[in-house]
Amino acid sequence: MVSFLFITDLDNTLVGDDRALETLNQKLDRHRSEYGTKVVYATGRSRLLYKQLAQEKSLLPPDALITSVGTEIYFNPTDEKADPQWMQILSQGWDRDEVCAIAGHFADLVLQPSYEQNSFKVSYYLSEQAAIEVLPRLESTLSKNGLQAKIVYSGGRDLDVLPRQGDKGLAVQFLRQKLEIVAQQTVVCGDSGNDIALLQGEERGIIVGNARPELRQWYQQNQTDYRYFAQTHYANGILEGLQYFNFLE
Ligand code: GLC
Ligand code: MG
Numbered sequence: 001m002v003s004f005l006f007i008t009d010l011d012n013t014l015v016g017d018d019r020a021l022e023t024l025n026q027k028l029d030r031h032r033s034e035y036g037t038k039v040v041y042a043t044g045r046s047r048l049l050y051k052q053l054a055q056e057k058s059l060l061p062p063d064a065l066i067t068s069v070g071t072e073i074y075f076n077p078t079d080e081k082a083d084p085q086w087m088q089i090l091s092q093g094w095d096r097d098e099v100c101a102i103a104g105h106f107a108d109l110v111l112q113p114s115y116e117q118n119s120f121k122v123s124y125y126l127s128e129q130a131a132i133e134v135l136p137r138l139e140s141t142l143s144k145n146g147l148q149a150k151i152v153y154s155g156g157r158d159l160d161v162l163p164r165q166g167d168k169g170l171a172v173q174f175l176r177q178k179l180e181i182v183a184q185q186t187v188v189c190g191d192s193g194n195d196i197a198l199l200q201g202e203e204r205g206i207i208v209g210n211a212r213p214e215l216r217q218w219y220q221q222n223q224t225d226y227r228y229f230a231q232t233h234y235a236n237g238i239l240e241g242l243q244y245f246n247f248l249e
Contacts, residue, residue: 001034001249003031003035003185004037004186004247005038005176005179005185005187006037006187007041007042007172007186007187007189008040008188008238009044009190009191009195009198010053011044011045012234013190013191013234013237014041014189014235015053015235017234017235020233020234020235020236021057021058023235024236024238024239025058027248028248031248039060039062040063040064041062042070042168042172042188043067044068044069044154045067045116046067046118047067047068047074049115049116050065050067064076065077066172066175069162069168070166070167070170071090071118071119071120071162071166072086072087075178086171086174087120090120090165090166092164094120094164095147096122098147099122099147099149100122102138102141103161105141106138108127108130109126109134110124110125112124120163121162121166123158123159124159124161125158126153126158127156135153138151142161149161149162149164150162152167152196154214155192155193156214167194167197168190168194168195169196169199169200169201172188172203173201176203183201183204184202187203187204187206187242188203188204189205189208189237189238190205190206190207190208191207191210191212192214192215193212195207196215199215199222200222202226204245205227206230206238206241208230208232208233208234209229209230209236210233210234216229228240228244
């Protein structure tokens with residue numbers, strides 16, 4: 001057994017089945033102390049909502065933390081401030097006010113609470129039905145206005161507008177390079193739309209069996225030998241995938 005970099009989404013990926021979470025935690029914790037494996041969470045939640053979840057569920061203390069759909073990276077999870085170098089990268093070509101002004105014209109977009117907004121993330125609720133028509137229209141209006149923004153729709157409910165350089169996947173690339181860990185020794189796990197970027201690289205990818213349709217569909221079109229679609233759900237699916245890739249016994 002050798003050390004690896006374990007990166008997982010939280011809601012409906014790591015978290016969803018408390019007993020399975022307990023089993024996986026034990027194995028990962030042992031692996032971390034024996035081999036120096038690193039545990040990183042990559043969540044759509046703000047740091048505030050992450051802290052809330054960490055109080056409700058038994059989560060291993062992570063070695064690093066990526067929050068707000070990749071717009072914040074904490075190399076030390078107890079740091080109060082997110083990595084400034086990453087923010088500098090995100091700020092290139094990003095005009096938040098302009099993004100808000102344009103999105104404001106779309107009546108179907110309902111702003112999420114203020115604690116889920118940050119300088120590099122504008123988030124809305126959008127119904128699945130309205131999304132079919134609104135997503136392409138929003139995308140083309142943003143680009144017609146010369147805005148280099150990225151739109152990410154997850155779980156049939158959440159719409160995030162992010163800087164061009166910002167998403168969970170690009171945050172992982174940045175983190176992985178800082179930690180000097182190769183893609184082959186890195187595992188990423190997810191269940192929904194905002195995890196597509198996470199799974200897009202050459203890291204070993206695990207999609208849990210309960211994945212949302214948007215991620216299933218993406219997987220259908222992007223199958224490779226380093227992506228694994230688990231049969232089981234939540235933390236059980238992660239464990240199944242880690243065993244498939246021989247990271248855990
Ligand atoms: C989390 C965040 C929310 C975001 C969603 C999808 O639920 O709290 O702001 O829109 O993830 O990325
Ligand atoms: Mg999720």
